[in-house]
Amino acid sequence: MRAILCIALLSLTACTNGGVMTPSGGGTQAQTIDVNLTLNPSSQTPAGTAGGYSPAVINVAVGTMLRFVNSDGFAHTATLIPGATTFPAGSPYSATAQTQSGSALSQTWSTGNLAPGASSQTLLVDRAGTYLYGCFYHYGGPMRAEIVAR
Numbered sequence: 001m002r003a004i005l006c007i008a009l010l011s012l013t014a015c016t017n018g019g020v021m022t023p024s025g026g027g028t029q030a031q032t033i034d035v036n037l038t039l040n041p042s043s044q045t046p047a048g049t050a051g052g053y054s055p056a057v058i059n060v061a062v063g064t065m066l067r068f069v070n071s072d073g074f075a076h077t078a079t080l081i082p083g084a085t086t087f088p089a090g091s092p093y094s095a096t097a098q099t100q101s102g103s104a105l106s107q108t109w110s111t112g113n114l115a116p117g118a119s120s121q122t123l124l125v126d127r128a129g130t131y132l133y134g135c136f137y138h139y140g141g142p143m144r145a146e147i148v149a150r
């Protein structure tokens, strides 16, 4: 009985160390996208002009988790533009973007209003593909970016 407990504890320790050392491994550690219209400059991407999020294009592995953190001094959202391969010229959003929804990248999702300093829900990277998203308030800023899941 005592030996079994000891082995269990050793396994837990090994798991924790592995999770910290491996950027995309483990599954519990979410990758973070910084949300900041003030500090993240606009840049050109294959989908059009991005800005307000860092990185502007993030590469993630299927099976990992993503989270948005607002480091700006005012509110933003990060909201999927369903089915888009280039950024639409005008805002694609309705007021529903202001309410948090979704937990999987390939389905409809929005962080809702992210107050200064706030973190979003985690999104499971459930399916390979290119996902464009932006901010309900500052889409034309431009405030939009891209997630590439493989």
Ligand SMILES: [Cu+2]
Pocket: 037, 075, 076, 077, 135, 136, 137, 138, 139, 143
């Ligand atoms: Cu914004």
